[in-house]
Amino acid sequence: MIMNRLATKAISAVARTPSSRGFSTTSAVDAKVAVLGAAGGIGQPLSLLCKLSPEVTELSCYDIVGTPGVAADLSHIPTKSSITGSLPSPVSWPPRGNGGLAETLTGADVVVIPAGVPRKPGMTRDDLFNTNAGIVKTLVEGCAEYCPDAMIAIISNPVNSTVPIAAEVLKKAGKYNPNKVFGVTTLDVCRANTFVANHMGVDPKDVDVTVVGGHAGITILPLFSRVNGAKFTDEELEKITVRTQFGGDEVVAAKAGAGSATLSMAYAGYIFTENLLKAIRGEDIVQCAFVESNLTDAPYFASPVKFGKDGVKEILPLGELSAYEKKWFDKMMPELKNQIKKGVDFVNN
Ligand SMILES: NC(=O)c1ccc[n+]([C@@H]2O[C@H](COP(=O)([O-])OP(=O)(O)OC[C@H]3O[C@@H](n4cnc5c(N)ncnc54)[C@H](O)[C@@H]3O)[C@@H](O)[C@H]2O)c1
Numbered sequence: 001m002i003m004n005r006l007a008t009k010a011i012s013a014v015a016r017t018p019s020s021r022g023f024s025t026t027s028a029v030d031a032k033v034a035v036l037g038a039a040g041g042i043g044q045p046l047s048l049l050c051k052l053s054p055e056v057t058e059l060s061c062y063d064i065v066g067t068p069g070v071a072a073d074l075s076h077i078p079t080k081s082s083i084t085g086s087l088p089s090p091v092s093w094p095p096r097g098n099g100g101l102a103e104t105l106t107g108a109d110v111v112v113i114p115a116g117v118p119r120k121p122g123m124t125r126d127d128l129f130n131t132n133a134g135i136v137k138t139l140v141e142g143c144a145e146y147c148p149d150a151m152i153a154i155i156s157n158p159v160n161s162t163v164p165i166a167a168e169v170l171k172k173a174g175k176y177n178p179n180k181v182f183g184v185t186t187l188d189v190c191r192a193n194t195f196v197a198n199h200m201g202v203d204p205k206d207v208d209v210t211v212v213g214g215h216a217g218i219t220i221l222p223l224f225s226r227v228n229g230a231k232f233t234d235e236e237l238e239k240i241t242v243r244t245q246f247g248g249d250e251v252v253a254a255k256a257g258a259g260s261a262t263l264s265m266a267y268a269g270y271i272f273t274e275n276l277l278k279a280i281r282g283e284d285i286v287q288c289a290f291v292e293s294n295l296t297d298a299p300y301f302a303s304p305v306k307f308g309k310d311g312v313k314e315i316l317p318l319g320e321l322s323a324y325e326k327k328w329f330d331k332m333m334p335e336l337k338n339q340i341k342k343g344v345d346f347v348n349n
């Protein structure tokens, strides 16, 4: 329930904000958000949503291409947040300062990372590892140097490996705070909510599915047994569970070589980010996230997490799984642990 209430509130905030007449005055405290990979399929709409958000006062967009244009474009939207766009070289919009990662990250409260290549049909998320592991490593090294206290929200796939990569990079730099590094699994929750609401014939805002595990195929485990009033035949439950686990593949297939989910991910990334900013401002927030965790014998696990101003405040108990969910849980664990280990080894070997 909590996440959906927040999602609804967040959307109504957006709906109010982009008036050509005025500027939102909702946020009381300055908050800088940096989007790394901001010129990409996710990065552009995510940056747009951040520019519209009353929770963001400063938005810095970074990519290896295109960000001066993205920033100049977004800067014409009449919301009160300031905006910059930087490339790795000292090129930025507006043309001042040194650009680069240093300017992008210095002073950031939240860093959101959708940088990296997306899947094509026939690929798994793990097939992205060779390219994206290095990208995430370099960007998080920048975070360690320029914004060691920021919360880091990782979207780049494979999330089950890129989050451990980020943690190991920060450990090496002596800057790791496990409460401030998260993999974004919100899109799995969005999909589960949408699919179950369609099944039940209710408004998606009235359901909030807990999704645990990781973010790849069978490591995604939606706990539909906890949805009040939901009734499934065995066949229906299997269908909706597998559809949630492989929702990403559905989009990759439909895009037919042009990438993976971007618009729904921008929405999900924005909800996650805005919730972090609300937590920083003192609201108690509960949302699912892939974090360092001792709930299971996997060192990282996605589950409902309570967030406060310093990041993770409490990882909520997993609770009891149904027999059907336990079957998936047992199947998922070896895969999840392998993908985590692959990320840890990438930095240390
Ligand atoms: N966590 C999730 O639920 C989820 C959902 C959808 C997509 N994703 C992942 O998000 C990533 C991005 O997807 P997309 O569709 O936006 O891809 P995209 O190719 O459209 O955009 C990626 C952007 O990253 C930039 N980039 C590459 N190397 C960079 C670097 N070193 N520094 C800064 N920027 C760099 C590219 O220039 C590009 O603009 C993919 O890995 C995809 O699998 C995750």
Ligand SMILES: O=C(O)C[C@H](O)C(=O)O
Pocket (backbone or CB within 6 Å): 118, 119, 125, 157, 187, 247, 248, 249, 251, 252, 260, 261
């Ligand atoms: O499926 C993908 O490769 C992108 C993303 O992880 C998703 O779940 O949509």
